[in-house]
Amino acid sequence: MSDILRIDQNQRRSRGVVHNGFIFLTGQVGNDMGGDVRQQASEAFAKVDDMLSQAGSDKTRVMSVTIWLRDLEDYDAFNEVWDQWIVQGQSPARACAKAQLADPRARVELIVIAATAAA
């Protein structure tokens, strides 16, 4: 009945909210907070991919990614993971800044807006 679809909702937030051709994702971090930035970024991208697939979308349909890094020294290592994640010719817009996250062990958070399934 609703024109808004919510994915993976808990008591506090929806991991994804779909409306009118777009999906907005909750900021995604890694699973193992003891991991380095490569591991945390890989885990966060895997969660993004999973959320997108639940909306019939995928990483070739991402509009923008806002990247928060705890340490800018992680910038190059993060980009290695990024460069492997994106699909050449179908990359999103992005922005990256240093930001301290709610969990002090989190090294990276990804905030994604994507197009949902092609009509």
Add this chain to the structure above:
Amino acid sequence: MSDILRIDQNQRRSRGVVHNGFIFLTGQVGNDMGGDVRQQASEAFAKVDDMLSQAGSDKTRVMSVTIWLRDLEDYDAFNEVWDQWIVQGQSPARACAKAQLADPRARVELIVIAATAAA
């Protein structure tokens, strides 16, 4: 005539901009900059609610909220206000980071994107 609607515009910005089923809000802070994070957050949410209602929307139609907190020590107290504001089953996506705001007394800023009125 225009396909873009602006709400509560001053010389510098529009508090809300509506287009194609979405409304983008200017970052909202509290009114009383002497208040604690609970008070500032409550005031900011009230302003968000008011902006959304002017676009025929409401808090059950929010896509995403980016939360900037001056002090991560305020995280739990902010979440108490958040948990009272959201409607269970209709929560938005969100992301939260520490950020120093233009007014150094501001403890929290909310950046909201929402769906406008259901068709």
Add this chain to the structure above:
Amino acid sequence: MSDILRIDQNQRRSRGVVHNGFIFLTGQVGNDMGGDVRQQASEAFAKVDDMLSQAGSDKTRVMSVTIWLRDLEDYDAFNEVWDQWIVQGQSPARACAKAQLADPRARVELIVIAATAAA
């Protein structure tokens, strides 16, 4: 064939991604990293204008601008450039916070979402 249009793409990102009436831009910084905030902001706005024009849009159709400033002491000087850039009566929503950017010399970054060409 695609319902997603990408503008000015390099190996890592697209400067602009268009879908369903909106364009999302990569965070734009100035050209001369030795410049003060006025110069860097002017250069960043010029790049935003150029990206928007490639999507048949312009600054009167911007939905929101997220502004990251390296130094909040630059806030008033940035706003002087902002106030000259916007068109009165057609201003976007905005939010501004202090953030350290990937290039430590960058004083300001602009993250823009805009409506594309009017139907």
